[in-house]
Amino acid sequence: MRHAREKSGLSQEELGARLFVSGSFIGQLESGTRRMQPEYARLLDDVLGTEDFFRRNCGASAKSKYPEHFAEAAEAEATATEIREYAPLLIPGLLQTPAYTRAVCRAYQPTAPDDVIEALVTARMERTQLLDDPTEPLLWVVLDEAALRRSTGGRQVMAEALDHVVALVRRNRIIVQVLPFESGAHAALEGAIKLMDFDNAPPLAYFEGVGMGRLEDDPSTVRYQRQTYDLLSACALPPQNSLALIESMAQDYAHEERH
Template structure:
């Protein structure tokens, strides 16, 4: 049997690689669970590879070629699919984010990347790496703004963000930058494009004090949760872990201000920042 052709790296290689994996698996008469057992991974992991929500790593690609008899096809092409404009620890999450139908995110220290303005994103990227060349900062900012283009679609994905009051009070890039950043978030909420809640200081101790949470749902793949720390990141597909973090997020929304009250607070803080800038 003639094997599949190598993928064209310019034409959504991850999606094409996932489609070829599905075809090769079905030709072997294997379910996702059965293939997962042969690879020592879960069936949901295989589903995420096929849906393009998880990046194929070389070791998995090598095992796929052995199990499916694809003569090195997946190992050769996973290198093209692995190319990314994002930092290595975040690349898989960014790629999954672009495929998600719903995103729920809690941000304890900063405005989430999908909601950032160019000036705010630049201030964040520069703070992360104060000695980086300006060209590198430009590249990081462009990548962050390109991610936000998923919000150009009027309905999908559904983005529900819980912002900690600390992220709104932390003056990032100066007061003018903060005024613009908060107006931008408020505008997206006013237009009904995103749901935003603020978790106020007065809420006290809460369920997500350990850090940020990003939950992602997909049309044709199991949900994921993403954990991030300084220079590190991890995608998790374990159903029990995803359920636990979803419950954590539900507790946060119960403690946070209602969307309309949150919007009023965002607009008031933006006005305060703008006023203080001109004093």
């Protein structure tokens, strides 16, 4: 895409104007941070004179193991250098265990065949391989206490899930803070926050609802979400206190399961 744009003598901003998007959006398409959508593929072929190149290849690249509303965000996540996330109700996907993921997916799709659920579990576990790298991406998570108190999958599953988070923290692989109930009202009462930074592309914010999601690159929107995240971090427990709380809750779940 970059080659075709430069061959046409267009800057990212000029090409963006013809597609009715920002120049930064063009940069994200070129770097692979954003997924090519059919409507942009058609316009690119017309503007850049590439016959049906982008239309043909858009169909092949659109295939994904992830739900449609999350596919673009998952691909962006894989290239991010820093990820900051506030999780109000669930342990984030990158920190989940197979059993926890299975319980979540089954709750979302109670009548789905087992093979469908297992395919979703496999896809999510593949995402967690991002953390196999010892240093990148930086992952900083603010976990609401509600995500820890909700017994997703039962007490044994929760004990295992929290032990897994503890292990990642103790390996110095992630930063986790707990936002306790006693913090009261906070800046993100309306929902989750996910922020992603990249080496060669503008930062993104991801918004998700029930069966829907979207990536946002508008600078003012991303700036506002980053400020909101900073406020949450300021209200949350320090990392060491958060670790102690998660360890204590994991032990409580395990003890209650035994008795």
